[in-house]
Amino acid sequence: MTALSLKLLREIGHLRGQLIAIILVIGCGIGTYVMSRSMHASLLLTQEAYYAKGRYADVFATVQRAPRSVVGELQSIRGVALAEARTTSKVLVDVPGLAEPATATLVSMPSDRPMLMNDVHLVSGRRIAPGAFDEVVLYAPFAEANGLTVGDTIAAVLNGRWRKLAIVGTAISPEFVIVLNPGTLMLDNKRIGVMWMAEEAVQAAFDMQGACNSLVLKLYAGASVSDVCTQVDRVLDRHGGWGAQGRDDQPSHRFLSDEIKQLEVTAIIIPLIFLGVAIFLLNIALTRLVATQRGTIAILKAFGYGNIAIAVHYVGFAVVSVAGGTIVGIVIGYVLGVNLAELYMEFYRFPMLVFRLPWDVISVVVLMSLAAAVAGALLAVRSAVRLPPADAMRPPSPRTFQAGALERLGVAARLGPVPLMIARNIERRALRSAVAIFMIALATSILVLGRFMFDVMDRMLAISFDVAQHEDVTLTLSKPLSGHARYDIAQLPGVVRVEPFRMTAVDVLHGRYRHQTVMTSVAQDQELRRPTDVWGNRAGIPGEGVVLTEYLAKKLNCAIGDTVSLALKEGRRDTMRAVVSGTVKEFIGAQVYASPQTMSRLLREQGSVSGAYLDMENDALADFLLAAKRTPMVAGTLVRSVALQSFRDVYVQNIWMTTTYIVVLSCVIAFGVVYNSARIALSERGTELASLRILGMTTREISIILLGEQAVFTLLAIPIGAGIGYALCSWIVQGFETEYLRLVFVFSPSNVAISASIILGVAIMTSVLMYRRLVRLDLIGVLKSRE
Numbered sequence: 001m002t003a004l005s006l007k008l009l010r011e012i013g014h015l016r017g018q019l020i021a022i023i024l025v026i027g028c029g030i031g032t033y034v035m036s037r038s039m040h041a042s043l044l045l046t047q048e049a050y051y052a053k054g055r056y057a058d059v060f061a062t063v064q065r066a067p068r069s070v071v072g073e074l075q076s077i078r079g080v081a082l083a084e085a086r087t088t089s090k091v092l093v094d095v096p097g098l099a100e101p102a103t104a105t106l107v108s109m110p111s112d113r114p115m116l117m118n119d120v121h122l123v124s125g126r127r128i129a130p131g132a133f134d135e136v137v138l139y140a141p142f143a144e145a146n147g148l149t150v151g152d153t154i155a156a157v158l159n160g161r162w163r164k165l166a167i168v169g170t171a172i173s174p175e176f177v178i179v180l181n182p183g184t185l186m187l188d189n190k191r192i193g194v195m196w197m198a199e200e201a202v203q204a205a206f207d208m209q210g211a212c213n214s215l216v217l218k219l220y221a222g223a224s225v226s227d228v229c230t231q232v233d234r235v236l237d238r239h240g241g242w243g244a245q246g247r248d249d250q251p252s253h254r255f256l257s258d259e260i261k262q263l264e265v266t267a268i269i270i271p272l273i274f275l276g277v278a279i280f281l282l283n284i285a286l287t288r289l290v291a292t293q294r295g296t297i298a299i300l301k302a303f304g305y306g307n308i309a310i311a312v313h314y315v316g317f318a319v320v321s322v323a324g325g326t327i328v329g330i331v332i333g334y335v336l337g338v339n340l341a342e343l344y345m346e347f348y349r350f351p352m353l354v355f356r357l358p359w360d361v362i363s364v365v366v367l368m369s370l371a372a373a374v375a376g377a378l379l380a381v382r383s384a385v386r387l388p389p390a391d392a393m394r395p396p397s398p399r400t401f402q403a404g405a406l407e408r409l410g411v412a413a414r415l416g417p418v419p420l421m422i423a424r425n426i427e428r429r430a431l432r433s434a435v436a437i438f439m440i441a442l443a444t445s446i447l448v449l450g451r452f453m454f455d456v457m458d459r460m461l462a463i464s465f466d467v468a469q470h471e472d473v474t475l476t477l478s479k480p481l482s483g484h485a486r487y488d489i490a491q492l493p494g495v496v497r498v499e500p501f502r503m504t505a506v507d508v509l510h511g512r513y514r515h516q517t518v519m520t521s522v523a524q525d526q527e528l529r530r531p532t533d534v535w536g537n538r539a540g541i542p543g544e545g546v547v548l549t550e551y552l553a554k555k556l557n558c559a560i561g562d563t564v565s566l567a568l569k570e571g572r573r574d575t576m577r578a579v580v581s582g583t584v585k586e587f588i589g590a591q592v593y594a595s596p597q598t599m600s601r602l603l604r605e606q607g608s609v610s611g612a613y614l615d616m617e618n619d620a621l622a623d624f625l626l627a628a629k630r631t632p633m634v635a636g637t638l639v640r641s642v643a644l645q646s647f648r649d650v651y652v653q654n655i656w657m658t659t660t661y662i663v664v665l666s667c668v669i670a671f672g673v674v675y676n677s678a679r680i681a682l683s684e685r686g687t688e689l690a691s692l693r694i695l696g697m698t699t700r701e702i703s704i705i706l707l708g709e710q711a712v713f714t715l716l717a718i719p720i721g722a723g724i725g726y727a728l729c730s731w732i733v734q735g736f737e738t739e740y741l742r743l744v745f746v747f748s749p750s751n752v753a754i755s756a757s758i759i760l761g762v763a764i765m766t767s768v769l770m771y772r773r774l775v776r777l778d779l780i781g782v783l784k785s786r787e
Contacts, residue, residue: 026325034333064240079223125169142193318373444721468532483607494620545581
């Protein structure tokens with residue numbers, strides 16, 4: 001082993017504290033990146049594998065009633081490889097032990113063969129036996145949430161009649177990766193589910209013998225989805241078709257795709273920020289660390305070592321740092337990536353997990369880190385080797401001896417010796433001080449960034465459930481009824497106030513843009529539920545025209561004052577024109593709002609209702625839900641408190657876990673930055689501080705000089721870091737805009753306070769460690785120094 005190699009090992013042992021801090025910084029940066037990218041890649045691979053295994057359809061079409069012979073017509077369309085007819089319906093389900101009625105999507109399935117598309121994956125039990133009219137396969141998450149197992153029975157309203165059904169199996173399907181309550185982001189597996197029933201049984205129950213109301217199609221590779229949908233609409237239009245849509249618009253896939261898109265932001269942008277911060281800090285730390293070796297470099301040159309040999313020696317220190325950080329980062333990223341991928345697999349109920357570490361990305365990240373480390377080391381070595389050995393052995397000469405800004409402003413005269421030394425050192429080493437402040441500011445910024453999602457979710461919950469919604473229960477009807485239905489609803493137990501609404505499916509068209517959504521009526525005097533923007537302002541709904549969500553207006557490329565076409569999907573299926581009278585930026589969905597008068601004119605009806613928002617008496621909810629179960633016209637109920645708890649249990653829990661990982665890694669980076677900054681400062685000024693001790697200063701006084709300077713840096717860095725952090729947050733919010741969910745920029749003093757507290761706590765811990773080293777300063781070694 002060469003002398004320089006032995007020296008490198010000794011240096012690693014001597015500087016182990018700083019080396020560990022650097023390894024932690026780069027390890028957390030790489031770990032965050034590996035965790036997010038592996039989770040994102042694994043989710044995509046798992047989705048593709050699941051879709052292929054279940055033969056997930058490419059086009060979905062709904063129709064009022066069409067003969068099954070229409071399948072042959074659809075299969076003759078260019079680009080269509082396969083078509084399959086089925087019958088579906090929303091049904092009310094009475095689950096034993098569940099107070100409120102549950103809602104399920106009933107889907108017919110062949111009992112003598114697997115489904116051609118969207119086939120189920122059995123979790124337990126078996127498929128439906130041929131000729132069995134009272135057997136169902138239940139959506140596995142729904143069954144598990146309600147404690148239902150194979151052999152249990154449930155009751156459901158099929159076409160207005162209660163039927164007892166035996167559970168013979170539980171399953172999942174690529175068509176129902178998630179099951180959402182329509183018009184909301186509520187994922188409640190206890191109250192919303194899916195049932196598969198024998199084809200002949202569903203046809204008999206809904207008088208659909210020889211007919212269907214739903215069709216799914218598989219396309220050849222390269223076929224145009226939009227062209228096929230247009231041809232499908234032409235075929236089904238005479239049968240009351242409600243419009244074909246591609247896979248991209250299917251609710252489950254759309255939600256999953258939006259989630260993956262948002263994950264792409266967290267998997268690329270946020271980790272890149274973390275990694276960029278880590279690489280920058282690594283570069284600065286190694287530059288300053290090697291700069292403290294100025295005298296050692298001069299001695300090496302005096303003994304005949306060349307510039308290249310010295311450079312390679314210090315590059316070795318950088319390589320060790322990056323190698324250690326890479327190992328730590330890959331381990332952290334792999335462990336956390338697997339945990340998060342399993343969490344998402346459970347959330348979306350994939351039957352398998354295809355986990356992959358993106359080695360190509362990891363390689364690029366490692367090379368970037370290594371380049372930054374080598375550049376930092378070489379930059380410091382270059383400045384040292386340019387000097388003759390005799391000059392390099394001396395400490396750097398002060399840059400100036402003239403009076404500085406402190407003296408010219410008269411501040412120096414008012415400061416004591418110790419504060420003056422702190423102030424002068426900061427002033428005369430302005431660049432070094434600025435870099436130290438910026439390093440701590442970056443550490444603060446990633447803490448602010450890590451906690452930002454907590455504040456966003458709190459704002460969303462506060463606006464959505466406290467400002468926009470005041471109803472206790474939302475009741476939906478099995479089909480639109482006349483306005484007199486509100487009086488029947490008012491007679492249900494505990495109902496204090498009824499605010500009816502009308503909802504209908506529409507295609508909104510503007511120029512060449514088109515979007516399928518729902519239109520909901522909002523009365524002028526409606527108080528229990530009103531459209532509310534992300535800042536908590538209620539949107540006014542004029543008597544004429546329609547109001548679009550801001551996301552929908554952008555997607556249709558229309559503005560206030562433009563005219564849009566509304567193609568209705570029920571009744572006479574007319575296409576009406578309406579002026580866009582306003583827009584509202586909501587957290588969730590892309591829908592249309594109109595006054596009851598406008599809805600009646602568009603639908604050519606007189607005050608029909610689809611449901612109602614209800615204000616309830618205290619302690620009357622149980623009696624109301626029991627009565628709702630027994631009321632045939634009721635299709636479902638949504639209790640606001642239950643929806644809020646469901647949102648907290650599902651979404652907030654997932655976000656908390658992901659964000660907690662990021663916050664923990666942020667804290668580690670923050671500790672590495674602050675500790676390294678203070679430790680390097682001690683290395684740079686160790687001789688100076690020891691000399692002051694010899695001249696009579698106490699350990700407390702020299703501690704104040706060093707740690708006071710670090711305290712100034714920290715206090716100045718916190719507001720700068722908060723500003724940088726929120727600038728990054730504002731940028732990230734723009735990447736989270738999807739049809740199902742929008743975020744809003746939220747400034748939270750508590751976030752800044754918590755981030756500042758963490759930085760201050762780390763600074764205090766570092767100060768304790770630095771004080772212990774100051775107590776052990778080698779005063780004899782200083783007396784022997786020629787400086």
